[in-house]
Amino acid sequence: MSHANAVAGAAPNAARRAKSIGAQVNTLPMLAPAVGLLLVFSLVPLAATVYFSLLRYNLLNPAIHGFAGFRNYYYLFKDPALYHSLFISVVMVGEVLIVTIGIAAVLASLFQKQFFGRSIARVLVISPFFVMPTVSALIWKNLFMHPVNGLIAWITRSLGLGVIDFFADWPVTAVVFIVSWQWMPFAFLILLTALQSLDEETREAADLDGAGPISIFFNIEVPHMGRAIAVVTMMETIFLLGVFAEIYVTTSGGPGDSTTNLTFLIYERALLAFNVGGASAAGVIAIILANILATFMVRIVGKELDV
């Protein structure tokens, strides 16, 4: 098998090991099902999206059909809704990133210290991550952010501050708040993992030199978490560009189009307006954006991976 030969050429040690385990092992049958399925299911829909984006194709009106060339893209790029949805996506992702990573960094710093009931407290902090998105969105929308019966309205009213109707007046902020609650634990767990590898002597030395906890946080801990912060930023961005369920059950993209991000726009074009061509063109844009981010992520992971 060419596998074994390739290894033999590259590193004699590895080859000897491979031989003693069983050099004749043909890995293809073990790899092919997983790789093949992934390949088919990533390439075929991708190609189909690109193909549909070049068609005049509306499920509601079969009379309209045929090749459209780049006309779907032309209309899409002329459509202010695209730029608005991209803007909303960027604002949501940006705000959630700042909130989640900011809070998570501080919490990670607190949680790597020893204190009473630490493991229970950690379980409480990460729990929101395991709550399904439709539940967290509806619980926040109703039990907390409802302008009449919600808990927050009751608190602000009791304090004489009046009532905020979150989903009417601050819809983006409200969605960002809910999504941040779900994703902060993710950032927290990763940053905590990174911080636990900080060697204790560095911190002790800083402590002896009279550095306060704030100084230690900014000058030692934050730089140490640098790479982990980059990883969280990329993973969260990729997941957050796809935020859908939270918008679907709370605002449906509204009021107006104020919470319509790119994902929700494509959903509206595809499954509400049945505009297959237009939705596919927007889908291609979403794929390109995600790919740019994925390239950076793959590079970071690739550096860490030794096979």
Next chain:
Amino acid sequence: MNQRAQYHPVAGTFAWIAAVLMFFPIFWMFLASFKTEIGAIATPPEIVFAPTLENYSTILERADYPSFALNSVIISVGATALALVLAVPAAYAMAFYPSKRTKSTLLWMLSTKMLPAVGVLVPIYLFAQSLDLLDTRTALVILNMLMNLPIVVWMLFTFFKEMPKAIIEATRIDGASQWQTVVLVLLPLVLPGIASTALLNIILCWNEAFWSLNLTAHNAAPLTAFIASFSAPQGLFWAKLSAASTLAIAPIVVFGWFSQRQLVSGLTFGAVK
């Protein structure tokens, strides 16, 4: 070393405040699930009240609730089992018989995970429609399996990689066949790794909402879609929403507590250790 054992009451206080604030919405929902509908929307909010199980019995008696729950179980367990069947051999091959292409294969798998679901919404929807798979569990099992296959392969690869190769070699020298080596020696060693991979995957599938909301109507709708039906504006059924939500998240949140570690390695693809 003594620095590490030292307790930090100030940091601990702030950490506990944060923990209570983060968990409070879940606790409040849990509490509301035992209130009457009137009590759940009362202001000032009820803190001391006579708990009722009425909401739970209403939800459980709804003819369709068990079917939503069953769909969730079948989809997440089915997708996980399928993913394991495909991923175990692939991860085994890459961990024990790495070739020049192994690294690029792994990185390519990672990059497929980053494909945005919405980018392929139109073709997947149309394929499902033409194959008569809309609103079927089959479609969701397949999609969930494919979506998480890269994570499963990666996690298993990481576990297999840590296995001592010397043991495998010794077994082979002792005359065991490839198959015996895998089943008798390797499998017991990697079982904990497979179990935690499965656990994380079940959590991810259980909470998957994008495809569930877009490809199901009623027959195959899992709990994520069932809960979404409470967003309809008619009436405020907060107590029932809370009871249904509590039932939907309870098992998974508990699973989640056990998979904290795997979450980090699984969702960062080993980039943070």
